[in-house]
Amino acid sequence: MDAILLQILNGLDKGSAYALIALGLTLIFGTLGVVNFAHGALFMIGAFCAVTLQRLLNLSFETVDETQTDFLGNALKVKTPYVEAWFGPQMGGAIIDWAVPLAILFAIPIMVFVGYAMERGLIKHFYKRPHADQILVTFGLAIVLQEVIKYFYGANPIQTPAPEALSGIVNLGAIVGMDIVYPVWRVVYFLFSLLVIGGIFSFLQFTTFGMVVRAGMADRETVGLLGINIDKRFTVMFGIAAAVAGLAGVMYTPINSPNYHMGMDFLVLSFVVVVVGGMGSLPGAVLAGFLLGILESFASMNEIKSIIPGIDQIIIYVVAIIILLTRPRGLMGRKGVMED
């Protein structure tokens, strides 16, 4: 019982990551109709915003410590971060410790800018081009972004821990008298994703923005006839999507150390989630994210793996196939979006 509850919890938590990544993608892919293979790269850039902030906070000056030696036998150069020097080790240490949450503030403007630049510089010429061309250009872009990150940060994963205060475990079962411990940061991630998802939903639901963008995707020409500058709104949408992708990345760093190809690792999965959820449907993408997350968690239980060996390897795809075959447009897809 505990095990099942734990896996549900775990699934929700995995699912929240999937949902958050898919949310950003579906804004561009499901709503603007651009097959954006660079979405994973945006997620990755978000994560590297956290890494960069951590590095910036750790910028240090060196003092020579004669009592110790380095690997070549010379006197050891000890590094002290400037922040620690300025704010004192206590305060400075705390600032460095909170690098990841602080990176949220740092990442939003950067990601919005990246999204803006990407849309204005490249994508805007591709709305009317065939999907195949969109794939080629965004894939090329993804490779370039990824290689740039690799050039500066290397290929190995980089540890970016959560703040001390948020990195322990919490017993979620205590309230109901059970023993279900779970990492605090993952709970934070879950709540954070709910917050972002809710925010985006209400923005698109309670303003006409969503409707206009949807209309613009279906028929740009006519929307222009009605006096609406759709290009501007597409750019804004792209900026939002990039910011969502980036935030998903920032918050993910303590869960798994970021590396330059993490975007590609998530790319296929996020496309699957969006399509299973149904093209053009935000709730669909979120629902599919949680569904696949939970099923994936269940599939990795030993009890299930022993019945169907290897099921955890393919569960996502099996579920995707079943859903797409039983429901023509995924869970909640709209008609006519990317069906030809």
Next chain:
Amino acid sequence: YTNEPTGSSVTLGFNVPQTGPYADEGADELRAYQLAVEHLNGEGDGGMLNTFSSKELQGNGILGKKVEFVTGDTQTKSDAARASAKSMIEKDGAVMITGGSSSGVAIAVQGLCQEAGVIFMAGLTHSNDTTGKDKKANGFRHFFNGYMSAAALAPVLKNLYGTDRSAYHLTADYTWGWTQEESIAAATEAMGWNTVNKVRTPLASTDFSSYIAPVLNSGADVLVLNHYGGNMVNSLTNAVQFGLREKVVNGKNFEIVVPLYSRLMAKGAGANVKGIHGSTNWHWSLQDDASKAFVKSFGTKYGFPPSQAAHTVYCQTLLYADAATRAGTFNPCGIGEALEGFEFDGLGNGKTLYRAGDHQCFKDVLVVRGKENPTSEFDLLEVVEVTPAAQVTYPIDHPMFAGGALGSCNAG
């Protein structure tokens, strides 16, 4: 024979991952190769040439021919690695291929070299199969393997954690993971541990939480992570996140073991490695003359200490050059003969034997632990035990290495 060098130079093929997850490890290997070539050609400070027990190498290239090299990208894919190796053989006339950072690639390229008639000096490959069921007469491995890791670790674990332990294995679901899991489980069971569960995790996993969560209630008190690279970083990070290190099970502190460590990856896992044991082929903090000489020339040139991968491929290059010199030819069969049964010292791992029967090196294995108070970004592991070669040597017909045949050397 294939690609007999006719001019004044000889070309070696350095086939390492330059893209993909192991690109950094590959880059470090390339650095070591360049250093080795310098030393062979008599440039630089000579490095381990000075400490190597065989004194054949004069710093005038190999057999008087200047050493040149070509590089390629394996992408950590067997297909791409073979394509790259083939281009070195067919286009650049390489007489020897070396490098690599994973067992799948090593085995695939080893097979190719066998067929093409050139020598393959494996880089980082830890699977038992490389010199087990997939061994080849033209291939040689300096790196240790899963069995040797297990043999070295077991006594240390016994000392630290006792004989009454229940282990839970998480294993990367491919050949290397399986052979390591088999080796470790066998070794720990032999000393009285009980294996609670062996769970295979998909290669593509990035988040291991759903595999870690069940460990909490499984009754196990040791978690063995048969993961390497990014998988290892993530699974270890996840395990620590779930509070496994603070847990007390069966009245004992919960422990995590990472049988195959690499410093580059330990860095990715950050503070999570502290106090966690594992094994490694070589570490820069070793204080023997050879290791010191190597660290010095590498560190002076590049500004940081070499990784175990760098050390391995440096040794492989020297060993190849030495064998060619001793054999007086670049003919793979001659070189193979010179390497088979070759005993040497002065390359940083103590006395070492290239066993004739399976082309596996036998040497001391290091048991290391994540350091509690690192003084620098390189100072992540500390050596807790140097397990002597004798203790990790196994008979050539050991069942974990059964199947396959060395075959006979192929000169093309």
Next chain:
Amino acid sequence: MLGMNKNDTTMLLLVAALTMLAPFILNPFPTDSGLAQFNAGYPDLMQRFVIFGIFAIGFNILFGLTGYLSFGHAAFLGVGSYSAVWMFKLLAMNVIPAILLSVVMAGVFALLIGYVSLRRSGIYFSILTLAFAQMSFNLAYSVLTPITNGETGLQLSLDDPRVLGVSQTADGSIPVTNLFGLEMRSTFEMVVGPWAFQFNAGYYLCALILLAVFYLSIRIFRSPFGLMLKAVKSNQQRMNYTGLNTRPYTLAAFVISGMYAGLAGGLLASMDPLAGAERMQWTASGEVVLMTILGGAGTLIGPVLGAGFIKYFENIFSKINESVLHSWFGALPDGLEDLLVTMVYPFVGKGWHMTLGILFVLVVVFLPGGLVEGGQRVTAWIRSKKAGGNKPTSTTEPAE
């Protein structure tokens, strides 16, 4: 000729000339010059050019004609390779049965996957094919290891129970793949002054097969069947209300292109008897998509160009390392040399992906029709030069 119009015949002859003379064309630089680095005329890469060309031609029959974008075509390539290697292991080292089996097996797989996936269109179809291929890949990597030998890939070994032929040769090696005794790896080397040209049996087999299947694809493009596929792409609704059943058309195209992929897989294994699971990964499926679009989807020759382009970068640019750069720029003053090396280095060797990515972007931005369009522009430009360049630039004829 051969039932084709003049343009198509010219194109086929051009491709024939290019493939037959490839060892010369691809080796323009003397072996010992610095530029020899750019030579691509060695057997392995030439084989790859034509094999991936075949793969892309087949993919284009589905995508270019019907517009159905399969994101799982690599699965068929993988199936073809595994079938071929098993054939070598169990039956004989002759490549003919191996290739036949790979085509048949890929066809069977394509029939199954296509039958299911073609129930959906657009992106839903793409994701279905992707899911099937990823499933195959993941299983091949793990659970199916007894059949696929997992991560390492399926290789020949010394104790294969080969029915027709020996398990190992007299000198204790694994026998090599051959065509009725003609070894696929046998290479004749011709040295002309500072040039060395390699003529490889395997390459010529692949090239002949490429010509055959290229010819076949021309015929398909120009046939009523091809016209129907284009009609499917244009308006399925009209197709249905014109009394045509679109499903068999799309399924037939899917199976044909799957068989092309299987053929490519079989040839890969015949040239180098190894079948790796990565051949089925989504990146491999994505690669053929990129090849086709890059070259020009829906054109006959485009996919072959795209395949050559990507394989060239993968194999040639990845091998340019720092010391090669130093040798190129060695003649320059030291400071300049270092500057150039540091500027170029991020784009070659371990940075070859970067160059490829940049080129993808440039091609699709400036040549919307892919490399083929680039070719057309160049020829148009040359023609206008020849014509004296005094023709008006804009056509002013009314539309009717």
Next chain:
Amino acid sequence: MGILEVKGVNKRFGGLQALGDVNLSVKENSVHAIIGPNGAGKSTLLNCLVGKLIPDTGSVMFDGQSVLGRAPYEINQMGISRVFQTPEIFGELSVMENMMIPCFAKRDGAFEMNAIGSVLSQKDIIVKAEEMLKDMNMADKRHMNAASLSRGDKRRLEIGMCLSQEPRLLLLDEPTAGMARADTNNTIDLLKQISDERDITIAIIEHDMHVVFSLADRITVLAQGTPLVEDEPQNIRGNPKVREAYLGESG
């Protein structure tokens, strides 16, 4: 007994009764017009005949066989061809190719794996398509992309495509909308000619009374999903109910 027998057909869209108990009988070799106010359900009825929609209840018999539950292509192969209200053509193909495709469908059936022969060697098809283009007055546009035709031309092309199939029942949904008067007259002549010369039955929906009264042998007036009256043209024109609901003062 007509060639097309519609009995008790009902179709609901959510809360809307688009078709309520429609009975209709079209006599062989006649031209039957269906007129009625916008949203009366005329196109919906046509959709039920070609398999685009499946009626909730009722039966549709063509030449003694039920068409319900058959796929559109099967219904077409039975001999029913349809022109849509908004032109459905193969936009990326040339006008000539557009015309050839229905000829293939007529000759080869629903599927024919003719992957080796060249299109250009199909002489019979080419001749037929060319003739049809001439009939439709479009021969000079044969190489144009269908997508770049003007709207009236698209419509003419579509009619030609349907005619080239030599259907037994031709369903036309506002075939002359947007067509220039001259072409409308041509089309009327063409339709008259084929309905006289060949054995083609025509069911036509049209708001242009000129067309309706020039062509129709019988007229059904549909209003709010149910047939209001069915009669000879001259009687319809005089019917006060029809005038009020549909024709207005200009009728």
Next chain:
Amino acid sequence: MNVKPNFSKNANQATTAPAFLSVWDMHAYYGESYIVQGISFNVHEGEILALLGRNGAGKTSTLRAIARMDDPQINKGEIWLDHQPLHSMQSYQASAAGLALVPEDRSIIPGLTVEENLQLAQIAPPIGWSLERLYELFPRLGERRKQEGVTLSGGEQQMLAIARALARDIKVLLLDEPYEGLAPVIVDEIERTLIHIKEQGITTIIVEQNAVRALELADRAVILDTGGIVFDGVASEVLENEELRAEYLAI
């Protein structure tokens, strides 16, 4: 035959009022094909202009060019609306300047309900008729407000397209075949609306195949043939001129 009127930028026919919308030497292309071949004409405030011609004459292209749609591109020429240079604007700017186009294919936006389609027109200023008023004019749309726009019947879609134009505060209304697919009663209704609109001072250009109807409504007429103007004058003149009618309108 080429009866190109002697035309200069400021020259005006009979009327003395200054031109409100003025098209001057406009050339427009679809990619390579040259469609609108240098046309010039003026429309006065509050006037109804009928733009006539055969299929493919370039009527739609002219309207689209004036409305600054992406295709066709104007290579040369000027368009002025009430002293604003339309030729240097994008379509959304032209719309803000007071121009509205009812396209021939109606362009109802898929995925949006009837009401949303109308709301969309009222997002960017200037805003015209209220939804209530529009529903009053087209009660049918009021009944269907929650239905997806593209599932409307052909005629209902036409109403929606017209209503959508009126939902904006317009100075010039461009109508591309507004009567197409509408029942005669509705056509009468729309005609009354157009007259009503005219009374409010709105300028209209109407393209219509039913030339007689359009000419009866219009003050002036322009006839196009293969991208050029062949007649520009008072509407009633066309009705009287046998030659013109026969040559270009076939009536």
